[in-house]
Amino acid sequence: MHVSMKGITKRFGSFVANEAIDLEVAEGEVLALLGENGAGKSTLVKILYGFQSPDEGTIEIDGKPVAFESPRDSMAAGIGMVFQQFSLIPALSVRENLQLAFPALPLVPSRRGAADTALLANLRRLAPELDPSALVADIPVGQMQLVELAKVLNLDSRLVILDEPTSVLTPIETRALHERVRTLAAEGRSVVLITHKFEDVASCADRVAVLRQGKKVEDRPAAGLSATELSSLMVGGAKVSAASRVPLPTRNVPWLEVRGLRAGDAFSSVTGIDLVVAPGEILGVAGVSGNGQDVLGACLAGVREVEAGEVILDGVAVHRGVGGVPDPQQVGYIPERPSVNGVAPELDLSVNLALKGLHTLPFWMGARRPSAREALPMLEEHDVRPRDPSRKARDLSGGNLQKLVAARELSGGRKLVVACYPTMGLDLAATQAVYARLFEHARNGASVVWISEELDDLLRFAHRIAVLFHGKVLGVVEAAEADRNELGRWMMGARS
Amino acid sequence: MNILLRKRRELSERFRWFEGTLSVAAPALVFLLASSAFFALLGRDPLALIGQILNGAFGSTYGIVETLVKTIPILLCALATAVPARLGLLSVGASGQFYAGAWLGTGMVLVVGGSHLAMPAMFLAACAGGAIWALVPGFLRAQWEVNETLATLLLNYVASLLVDWAVYGPWRDTSNLGWPATISFPESVRLPVLVPGSRLHAGLLLAILLAVGLHILLSRSRWGLELRVLRSNRKLGEGVGMSWKAGAAATMAIGGAVAGLAGILETSCIHGRLQSGIALNYGLTGFLVAWMSGQHMLRIVPISLVMGALLSSGDALQLFAQLPEATAVVLQAILFCSVLATGGLLRRWRSP
Amino acid sequence: MNAFEIILGTLLSGLRSATPLLQVLLGETVTERSGVANLGVEGQMLLGAFAGFAIAATTGSPWAGLLGGFVAGALLSAVHGALCLWTGANMFASGVAVWMLGGGLSAFFGIPFVGRKIDGFVPPDFGAAAHNPLLGPILRAATPGVLVGLCTWVACGLVLYRTRPGLRLRAVGESGESASTLGIRPSRVRWAAILVGGGLSGLGGASLSVDQVRNWIEWMTAGRGLVAVGLVIVARWNPWWALPSALLFGVVESLALRLQTLGVGISPYLLSTLPYLVCLAVLAWGSVRARARGAMPRDLAQVFSSTE
Numbered sequence A: 001m002h003v004s005m006k007g008i009t010k011r012f013g014s015f016v017a018n019e020a021i022d023l024e025v026a027e028g029e030v031l032a033l034l035g036e037n038g039a040g041k042s043t044l045v046k047i048l049y050g051f052q053s054p055d056e057g058t059i060e061i062d063g064k065p066v067a068f069e070s071p072r073d074s075m076a077a078g079i080g081m082v083f084q085q086f087s088l089i090p091a092l093s094v095r096e097n098l099q100l101a102f103p104a105l106p107l108v109p110s111r112r113g114a115a116d117t118a119l120l121a122n123l124r125r126l127a128p129e130l131d132p133s134a135l136v137a138d139i140p141v142g143q144m145q146l147v148e149l150a151k152v153l154n155l156d157s158r159l160v161i162l163d164e165p166t167s168v169l170t171p172i173e174t175r176a177l178h179e180r181v182r183t184l185a186a187e188g189r190s191v192v193l194i195t196h197k198f199e200d201v202a203s204c205a206d207r208v209a210v211l212r213q214g215k216k217v218e219d220r221p222a223a224g225l226s227a228t229e230l231s232s233l234m235v236g237g238a239k240v241s242a243a244s245r246v247p248l249p250t251r252n253v254p255w256l257e258v259r260g261l262r263a264g265d266a267f268s269s270v271t272g273i274d275l276v277v278a279p280g281e282i283l284g285v286a287g288v289s290g291n292g293q294d295v296l297g298a299c300l301a302g303v304r305e306v307e308a309g310e311v312i313l314d315g316v317a318v319h320r321g322v323g324g325v326p327d328p329q330q331v332g333y334i335p336e337r338p339s340v341n342g343v344a345p346e347l348d349l350s351v352n353l354a355l356k357g358l359h360t361l362p363f364w365m366g367a368r369r370p371s372a373r374e375a376l377p378m379l380e381e382h383d384v385r386p387r388d389p390s391r392k393a394r395d396l397s398g399g400n401l402q403k404l405v406a407a408r409e410l411s412g413g414r415k416l417v418v419a420c421y422p423t424m425g426l427d428l429a430a431t432q433a434v435y436a437r438l439f440e441h442a443r444n445g446a447s448v449v450w451i452s453e454e455l456d457d458l459l460r461f462a463h464r465i466a467v468l469f470h471g472k473v474l475g476v477v478e479a480a481e482a483d484r485n486e487l488g489r490w491m492m493g494a495r496s
Numbered sequence B: 001m002n003i004l005l006r007k008r009r010e011l012s013e014r015f016r017w018f019e020g021t022l023s024v025a026a027p028a029l030v031f032l033l034a035s036s037a038f039f040a041l042l043g044r045d046p047l048a049l050i051g052q053i054l055n056g057a058f059g060s061t062y063g064i065v066e067t068l069v070k071t072i073p074i075l076l077c078a079l080a081t082a083v084p085a086r087l088g089l090l091s092v093g094a095s096g097q098f099y100a101g102a103w104l105g106t107g108m109v110l111v112v113g114g115s116h117l118a119m120p121a122m123f124l125a126a127c128a129g130g131a132i133w134a135l136v137p138g139f140l141r142a143q144w145e146v147n148e149t150l151a152t153l154l155l156n157y158v159a160s161l162l163v164d165w166a167v168y169g170p171w172r173d174t175s176n177l178g179w180p181a182t183i184s185f186p187e188s189v190r191l192p193v194l195v196p197g198s199r200l201h202a203g204l205l206l207a208i209l210l211a212v213g214l215h216i217l218l219s220r221s222r223w224g225l226e227l228r229v230l231r232s233n234r235k236l237g238e239g240v241g242m243s244w245k246a247g248a249a250a251t252m253a254i255g256g257a258v259a260g261l262a263g264i265l266e267t268s269c270i271h272g273r274l275q276s277g278i279a280l281n282y283g284l285t286g287f288l289v290a291w292m293s294g295q296h297m298l299r300i301v302p303i304s305l306v307m308g309a310l311l312s313s314g315d316a317l318q319l320f321a322q323l324p325e326a327t328a329v330v331l332q333a334i335l336f337c338s339v340l341a342t343g344g345l346l347r348r349w350r351s352p
Numbered sequence C: 001m002n003a004f005e006i007i008l009g010t011l012l013s014g015l016r017s018a019t020p021l022l023q024v025l026l027g028e029t030v031t032e033r034s035g036v037a038n039l040g041v042e043g044q045m046l047l048g049a050f051a052g053f054a055i056a057a058t059t060g061s062p063w064a065g066l067l068g069g070f071v072a073g074a075l076l077s078a079v080h081g082a083l084c085l086w087t088g089a090n091m092f093a094s095g096v097a098v099w100m101l102g103g104g105l106s107a108f109f110g111i112p113f114v115g116r117k118i119d120g121f122v123p124p125d126f127g128a129a130a131h132n133p134l135l136g137p138i139l140r141a142a143t144p145g146v147l148v149g150l151c152t153w154v155a156c157g158l159v160l161y162r163t164r165p166g167l168r169l170r171a172v173g174e175s176g177e178s179a180s181t182l183g184i185r186p187s188r189v190r191w192a193a194i195l196v197g198g199g200l201s202g203l204g205g206a207s208l209s210v211d212q213v214r215n216w217i218e219w220m221t222a223g224r225g226l227v228a229v230g231l232v233i234v235a236r237w238n239p240w241w242a243l244p245s246a247l248l249f250g251v252v253e254s255l256a257l258r259l260q261t262l263g264v265g266i267s268p269y270l271l272s273t274l275p276y277l278v279c280l281a282v283l284a285w286g287s288v289r290a291r292a293r294g295a296m297p298r299d300l301a302q303v304f305s306s307t308e
Helices: A041-049 A071-077 A094-101 A114-126 A141-154 A171-186 A198-204 A227-235 A293-300 A349-360 A372-381 A398-409 A428-443 A455-461 A484-491 B002-014 B018-041 B046-058 B061-085 B094-112 B118-144 B148-168 B203-220 B222-232 B234-239 B244-271 B282-292 B297-321 B326-348 C003-033 C041-059 C062-086 C091-109 C127-131 C135-141 C144-162 C164-174 C176-181 C186-212 C224-234 C239-261 C268-293 C298-305
Strands: A003-012 A015-025 A030-034 A056-061 A064-066 A079-082 A159-163 A190-194 A207-212 A215-221 A256-264 A269-277 A282-286 A308-313 A331-334 A416-420 A447-451 A464-469 A472-478
Touching (some): A015 A190, A015 A215, A030 A041, A030 A171, A030 A198, A041 A071, A041 A079, A041 A190, A071 A079, A079 A141, A094 A141, A141 A159, A171 A190, A198 A227, A256 A293, A269 A447, A269 A472, A282 A428, A282 A455, A282 A484, A293 A331, A331 A398, A349 A372, A398 A416, A398 A428, A416 A428, A428 A447, A428 A455, A455 A484, A472 A484, B018 B046, B018 B326, B046 B061, B046 B297, B061 B094, B061 B118, B061 B244, B061 B297, B094 B118, B094 B148, B094 B282, B118 B148, B118 B244, B148 C268, B203 B244, B203 B297, B222 B234, B222 B244, B234 B244, B282 B297, B282 B326, B297 B326, B326 C062, C003 C041, C003 C135, C003 C224, C041 C091, C041 C186, C062 C091, C062 C186, C127 C135, C144 C239, C164 C298, C224 C239, C224 C268, C239 C268
Parallel strands (some): A030 A190, A030 A207, A159 A190, A282 A464
Antiparallel strands (some): A003 A056, A207 A215
16 A cells, blocks of 8 residues: 655644654555654554544545545555554453454354454464453553554554554564564555664664654665664754753762662552662653653652652651651652643642642631732743633643643752653743753752653763663663663663 | 634623623523423423412512522532532432431430420531431442442432331321321420511521531632642642542531431421421432532522422422422423533533 | 242242342443443333333233333433433433433323222233242243343343444443544444433333332332442443342342231331342442452443542
């Protein structure tokens, strides 16, 4: 199938997710689609699959223009998509999930016999030991990915879209997947592979297209591309102005100690985390998101219960569960997805900004109730728009909510600051404001745990960098002496 | 459609009262249309009937008094629903708490009826009874996530049977040859009457005071603010040290106490004795009123009045239009559906 | 009477008592499996009971009555569907509204039928078998209403777990989003589930008025619909478990009645609380386990947890 997308533009309110993107996939070609989080890859692909319609632009399949109203149309046209999440139904069995997606399923589907064998044929080739009667909830994540792939192969799609397929696979499963992708191409199918892993590109891509902030910035054959070239293509962009690293006073007094921390659930977890952070030290935590960062951050901030281990701040245990709930004013915590996790949408900005100190207010709040007077300076400093403390939080855009949460958490004196991707999606000015605050806390003696995917910023401003992969800390190095490529490999799990 | 949406946005930006008026006028209009259709389908003249409803409710002193009499338990039951709703708890248990309060309050009267502390003791007991009845489902929800709507509904039936048991059994006044009931309550536990010769008692003032008091509590206190935070984002609230479970217990207990108060007021001031079936539809009506008021304490007062009028007009319709008692329930249901439908649509059709 | 006869008798009368409840339970299970909760089943049951009785009384055909009950229940459930799926109203509030509507309408139109009695299903002459200590009671208990209930039970179980529409229904209830990626339209499936659930609730009500008690009083279902909603959780949304759950309630109910007739000193009113209390207790126990093992359809769980 030859797919041609021309001039695709998609806006969500004032946010431009895709801007005039041209993309072509030839028959039997594997195209790797790269870009950071928020670059627009998912949106583009959702448009191709029929989940969204573009505001401008056309899609042509084999030279004929098409307009998809829903996934049904794209599936009928021969496009199949293997999702990163939310497509398999955990409470149903593997077989039932395959049946749901099987075209022309009979009214009473059989559980054995020729029809059943045909249904399971693709699955058996990918994962021969998998029991089709097992519930999807009970099988390992890597095998879920293979079931997803089998589902799509059953559709006999001529274009297969794979969204971050190897992010949850073991090295062996990954190799099997790469082989399958090459076989698909050899069969004359087209493949679009969304990834940010170099090994995916190196093993099976014929061409590479890179998206950055909604625009396509690169489109070239994959041959001869190196890892360094690739990552600079993805990141690019203006650098934060040349501030320098905060000087570190001494490191002999531990301020934050983490011992044997284990927490989390089936979706995200961390185990065996041991960390020591000095007062005034900035510890960067690098790693691709989805490796347990959300759990780590929440446990350190005292928001999430730990299963085992402890978190000790200034000599006092502060992990949740020990003796109730730790004092919220000690820790500044910027959670993952702050627009969802960090705000109370129905309440106004003044209240949202005053949340950490609410418990100090008297019962009859009177004049001490959260007011615009205290809120305005915080809104000003972090450039939150609209600058109206009486607005409800739900009226703000995602980016402004992020700034709001940063304003709240980074104000005042904190002993510990835990920031998860604090500048994701923010523009340069807002990023600088956040960094300024973050580093000021470090200067004032707080420990700062800074979880980020911006490796370059971590290298410039953090004192040490730890790499988190599959819930474990693979290593901790001094930032000044760290080798960028080595860290990059650790982030992809390749600890040599 | 887009034109209508844009017009709406223009009007709501120009006039601050626009959205509020729209949210009242729209369901009212739908209700009038739907109920007229109902009457018309029955072959009756809708305008005449609506006229009779208004006349019956407000057209005479007797009518007004009866409307106000019905307003008292409705108002209290609405408050009883609205307080837990502040945390997002959907309790439909006002009638069960009503019965539980009536039961325990009556028990107290039977024990200390003669003493001059009887009235406060009775009120305390009634509030306790209602609070306990509400704390059971509250606890079940807080501890085990048992759906409180279901739990309160089931307990409604249990409470009603509890009262039946008492009234047909151990507390029955055998000297009364009429329907089963307890002995008459002494005068010392009845509140004074507001309009001489009528049934309208001072409980009306008490109910209004409660509405105002709860409004002040929920809007001016730190606790009220914490409830709003927990309702908006439970995890966030718990992250800064608030306790959703404690909030659930407290709001349910307060709601239950208010409903229990309603029960004992009906028992002592209206009927003068505990008997079966006194809660009628007050629980559900209260739920409806709370919903229509957007769980806002002050708005509950006038809307309870409207409901009181609707329910007392049921008597008028029975007498003058030969329509059955159930008409009031049907009208209430139509009103509720109108409110839900227009509320949902107004929310959806917000931006072009 | 020996112990065996007593147990058999209790079970059979429990089954008769449980049949209306079973229908509603199955109906609500189907609805909730699609991710929609419908508290209005009580109203649908009442409307079905009235419609069934009215039709049976006027036409003389109890079968027409059962059918009429089904249709009435389905029509009322369409109101719930319209409120939830078209206007986006809160599911629980909408259920209460439908409940009021069903109760009010049935009380309103049912007045001419209060106090009337019908014959219901006239049992055929079983001849010698009627005196058999084992067959006799079974034949007497197996009224058409009960048989329809049992057939519904088997049909629900088979359709839900063995057929394509049942598979799609379960998929939509677990995740409407995932289902739509597969090209299924969740709102259509939910509409169908609501209507089927409504019809079965109406059928349950008609079973009660036409087959079991054979008369009509307003609000006669006395909360059985709500008990059914609770029992759906206890049965873990599995229609196969619906029969034992309904039977539990039915047996408790008929035991309470039996204790009354045996002149046990406990007040009949207190005994009548037993079914509700047992239901509440089992609901609490069931909620803990259902949540722990994730038996609740996931989309439904989100509705139950949030209350917007």
